[in-house]
Amino acid sequence: MEKLSLFLGCIVPNRYPGIEKATKLCLQKLDIDVSDLPGASCCPAPGVFKSFDKATWLALASRNIVLSEKLERDLLTVCNGCYGSLADANIELKKDPELRECTNRCLKEIGMEFKGTAEVRHIIEFLYKEFGREKLKEYTTIQLDLKVALHYGCHLIKPSRDRNLGETEAPVFFDELIEATGAKSVDYTDKMMCCGAGGGVRSGHAAESLEMLEHKLACIRQAGVDCIVNACPFCHLQFDRGQLAVNEKFGKDYSIPVLHYSQLLGLALGFSPYELGIEQNAVQNIEFLAKIYEISAGLR
Amino acid sequence: MSEELPKVLKAAGLDVLSCMQCGTCTGSCPSGRHTGLNTRRILRDARKNRVAVLSDDALWLCTTCYTCQERCPRDIPITDALLELRRLAVKKGFMLPEHRKISEMVMECGHAVPLDEETKQKREELGLDPIPETVQKYPEALQELRNLLKACKFDKLTAEK
Structure with a gap:
């Protein structure tokens, strides 16, 4: 996908909005097609949530990914922590059908389904690999x-x-x-x-x-x-x-x-x-x- | 209970039996350089099924930087193993009060770090909407998130035992 959605996470919008503003200004200037991702939550923070419960970590991460799947856009994050959670969860769910089924059972409770159609990108690797x-x-x-x-x-x-x-x-x-x-x-x-x-x-x-x-x-x-x-x-x-x-x-x-x-x-x-x-x-x-x-x- | 720790780790694809106690993990650990975290010892305790490792506070001194995992000469996914031990510890009720608070924060407002008045003002100074386009702006999305957490029984897991 060439279209992206901007995943904000917690610290960018809630503590350092300058990073949000700077990212939006840069992406616009570079003519990169990026939209908001309304309704997204905490990624969830990998150091804590992944340390607490894998099913919950996967469920919350996959909900954020599904929001972007619905927009037919890849997720773009400007945070290593969000990248750690979202990219790792995306990889695990794509390669492990059992895990995906288990996560989709939770997602079904809120009328969602993880399809595995979106990628998770970090602005640095995106700029390096795709933009150049x-x-x-x-x-x-x-x-x-x-x-x-x-x-x-x-x-x-x-x-x-x-x-x-x-x-x-x-x-x-x-x-x-x-x-x-x-x-x-x-x-x-x-x-x-x-x-x-x-x-x-x-x-x-x-x-x-x-x-x-x-x-x-x-x-x-x-x-x-x-x-x-x-x-x-x-x-x-x-x-x-x-x-x-x-x-x-x-x-x-x-x-x-x-x-x-x-x-x-x-x-x-x-x-x-x-x-x-x-x-x-x-x-x-x-x-x-x-x-x-x-x-x-x-x-x- | 016999062999519970090695079994759980093995089921998660982590074979700590192959650890030769070389200490590369501990020697590489940025936390262990300053704190009481001794990764090599944690792996040995897990390998020997010493369940006391689950209540060891040192388990929570790992920053999950993955340096030990990258450098392990036996390719043991050490950080992944440590995370597995943490999850087992949480299941048994071991959780730092600060971490319980973060869990409650996500259940309450959908973010580990919630919006505050100071940041709202900073957002306005930058010409951004004071309320960001996240779950904080959409009550129905927040309810959806809470329902999802409930479906995962996360509230029960993190409730004080």
Whole structure:
């Protein structure tokens, strides 16, 4: 299917609407046919729901997929967690008839049926595989003179048996999309390490989750970058709001700006930091904001 | 009860018998570097049917990053196995209060993280509809979701035991 529906999930619409706005602006500018997905719910969050009950996890994920099947559109997510739930559930239900029958028995209670006619896409792999880095470059109007610490996030690339995105120790496809905006993806220690939020750890074991985050932030600061870029609002929330919590808990003074890839791409496509909701982050780094406003206005 | 853990894992396609206790999982674990999570030990306990592993809080320190699973030299789907153990733990009533709250939140409003006033305002500043196009906007969709959760008996599973 060439038509997509935008699956919002929870954190994008309910905490970081700037990512929603940025994604919609970018997709429109790139002439990608994407619609809303009215009535969609939590994906459901893989770290918790998949840890609680498989039947419920599959039922809720499949309801979201069926909403898109009805629109005859593939789902597009901008979140690694939503991708983890929806793509994995879609694969399991397509390949296991017994599981599908079981899930359809639950769905029947609400008059739905999973048919397996839609695919689940993540904006990063979609842009890389379908749209293409070179074409993306053609659409950019501003070269971003920024040094970026890229955080892939875990569920975009793992489990690798289901992702088809190559190896997981040192992937490069996302770095290439960063560089298509003119920004430089800077290597740093433990780049592929988890942000510490997933698996219900941020909610269930907040202190331990922040320990992991602090390590990651220390590595990123050492690399001397302008900002962190991610493709997952849960990692985004951990890096952004978590950064303030780390400062408080460990007596640190981190102030590293955090952007979702849609926001970085939005800047390169000519949208202003304000339109992209970058100023709405918890981390307020005035120097960085001044820099991107200057870049955005063509002053540097 | 005999051999319950290895049996459940095997039925889910996870053969922990092939674990040679090399420790690659623990050595690769971003959580274990900072916390008490020892993945190698959890696999050994499961293999030896030590059911106490189900009430072990460490089970909930895994961020499900899949690094152990990707690096396991015996190709054991370790993260999948750990998730299977968590589901068994939940069935037996072991669930963190924070996780119970997230479950209730989804049953109540369809989202693990619900909309708040601050975000509504941020949405308006961006020119977005203050209420997003999700289940939060459509009462009939929310009812449908609740009915689906009920059909899965999720309310019973997550109720305090």
